[in-house]
Amino acid sequence: MKKSLKKSLVIALAVLFVFGAAACSKEEKKSIKLAYVAWDSEIASTNVVKHVLETDLGYEVELLQVDAGPMWAGVADGSADAMVAAWLPGTHASYLEQYGDRIEDLGPNLTGTKIGLAVPTYMDISSIEDLKDPDVAASIGGQIVGIEPGAGIMMATERAIEEYGLDNIQLLESSSSAMGKELLEAYEEQRPIVVTGWTPHWKFAKMELKYLDDPLGVYGGEEAIHTMVRQGLADDMPDAYEFLDRFEWTADDMAAVMVEIYEGASPEEAAQKWVESNRDKVDAWLGK
Structure with a gap:
């Protein structure tokens, strides 16, 4: 009787351990939401960022494809954690004016746009x-x-x-x-x-x-694409924040990913190929 009770107790403890470990693992799983607009340029940059977050930092990444207004609104209200698709100072000027005080600007990730x-x-x-x-x-x-x-x-x-x-x-x-x-x-x-x-x-x-020449200057001059994150990201996800803060590449880098996608690769495949071919840049983003 005692042996049977002892065996049952051991089994119960083992079950509790397994479920407890699974629960802890689930709790420790990091997740992040990236908002983006379905422009070829932003599809390229967002998928590269996604690939690095997943493969190097262990995040589970959810991509939120939205229009420009909801993209800004999502980061401002915290329903999205970040975006790498803010065209400034002109293209998204109205969104910056509306949401800028509720978003943290990490600066340009690409210049000369x-x-x-x-x-x-x-x-x-x-x-x-x-x-x-x-x-x-x-x-x-x-x-x-x-x-x-x-x-x-x-x-x-x-x-x-x-x-x-x-x-x-x-x-x-x-x-x-x-x-x-x-x-x-x-x-x-x-x-x-x-x-x-x-x-x-x-x-x-x-x-x-x-x-076409724009003598009235309606379209403005040279722009840059900025990385924007929700307030509090630095405290909640410091490793992701630091990576996003360092993320910066060139128009040629972005074009290489876009051309791969245009020629038939999936965004994920094109992003992986670029990351594997540019580990020096990726390591710099990661602070290595």
């Missing part, structure tokens, strides 16, 4: 003002091919249409991928087309394009 209206180099126009010509407007079907509504470049383009008096032009709402597809089809057929453009982007590596 630009936005504007882009056209193939075979088009014989050089300025946004040229779009006022009825023949030019007719050649592009009276439209500028845009991306997701609410994006900073879309708001800037709406202002450009108003300030340049482009009464014969409409801004077509679309998506980053749909815009790229439409541009590539027009390019292959040598058709006139005007799109919302930004650098870095794979389209500039795959096609000969140019920005």
Whole structure:
């Protein structure tokens, strides 16, 4: 009887140990949420950050694909932990004004970016003002091919249409991928087309394009992409915070990932390939 009771006690303690260890393991599992917009540039950067957080820092990463406004709002209210997709000082200026006091800016992760209206180099126009010509407007079907509504470049383009008096032009709402597809089809057929453009982007590596001059300065000058985190992240996830604070790369780095994705790799595969080929940069981000 005593042996049976002792055996039962040992089994019970073993079960409690297993479940307790599992519970502790579950509690200790680190998780982080990254918000991003579905632009080719931000798909590239966010997946590289995700890969490093998972493979080097042991985080479970949840990606939240949203529009620009909800991306900023999510980091501000804490429903997202971070983003590496804030275009400043111009493109996301309205969001910075609205949410900036509730978000921590870790500074630029990529410099030398630009936005504007882009056209193939075979088009014989050089300025946004040229779009006022009825023949030019007719050649592009009276439209500028845009991306997701609410994006900073879309708001800037709406202002450009108003300030340049482009009464014969409409801004077509679309998506980053749909815009790229439409541009590539027009390019292959040598058709006139005007799109919302930004650098870095794979389209500039795959096609000969140019920005239209912007004499009124609607699109602003050179920009940078900033990393933004929610308040309190430094205390809650110090290792992730330090990595995000150090994360910085070049337009060529980002373009390499974007081209891989364009040529058929998944974002995860492209990110892994870049990380494995650039361990020196990744180690610097990790403070090694």
